Amino acid sequence: AQSVTQPDIHITVSEGASLELRCNYSYGATPYLFWYVQSPGQGLQLLLKYFSGDTLVQGIKGFEAEFKRSQSSFNLRKPSVHWSDAAEYFCAVGDILTGGGNKLTFGTGTQLKVEL
Amino acid sequence: NAGVTQTPKFRILKIGQSMTLQCAQDMNHNYMYWYRQDPGMGLKLIYYSVGAGITDKGEVPNGYNVSRSTTEDFPLRLELAAPSQTSVYFCASRLAGSLVDNEQFFGPGTRLTVL
Secondary structure: OOEEEOOOOEEEEEOOOOEEEOOEEEOOOOOOEEEEEEOOOOOEEEEEEEOOOOOEEEOHHHOEEEEEHHHOEEEEEEOOOOHHHOEEEEEEEEEEOOOOOEEEEEOOOEEEEEEO | OOOEEEEOOEEEEOOOOOEEEEEEEOOOOOEEEEEEEEOOOEEEEEEEEEEOOEEEEOOOOOOEEEOOOOOOEOOEEEOOOOHHHOEEEEEEEEOOOOOOOOOOEEOOOEEEEEO
């Protein structure tokens, strides 16, 4: 089974500072990778995804992520954080269901706090 | 489109009670999923369905049942509620095919407490 590790449970940054959230995956082939954001009391929203090609992918809300095969990483970045970015962020890898079809396997999440 | 809707938003159950968490989508999606989210544990897949009449177990199915009689609805049933089922439950759906080409959409969640 595939797995995703998000080593940072909590991160605090000041508004306007840069942000990097870490994600490491375990997968035998080229992975499908995703970042989701969950605002308080809300469901998950897709920020960006990677499956092939350019290893730097752009997403919504000014986020980007870089796929590094040699490090099995897919870290999320943002040059300048806004107070509204405070949320929980989940990294996920596409996986195969035993009964057919696909599913997402999620990491444990990183809670981002933004200080004004 | 309303997207993925879930009811109720909140519920408190007593041990041994039963209830059904409702999930509906109006996007004609084939795939539907139920996850539970516990603090520090991420999302774990409970059950999933690849189409009407077809359901299968995920990682943590014990204590739950599902049915998929229509494309739109995918209710999750708790028969004998236990404190270990205190969690936030998310329903999700997407079209069949590649995960990359077909975004998975999530509902707003149901927060369940079992006392």
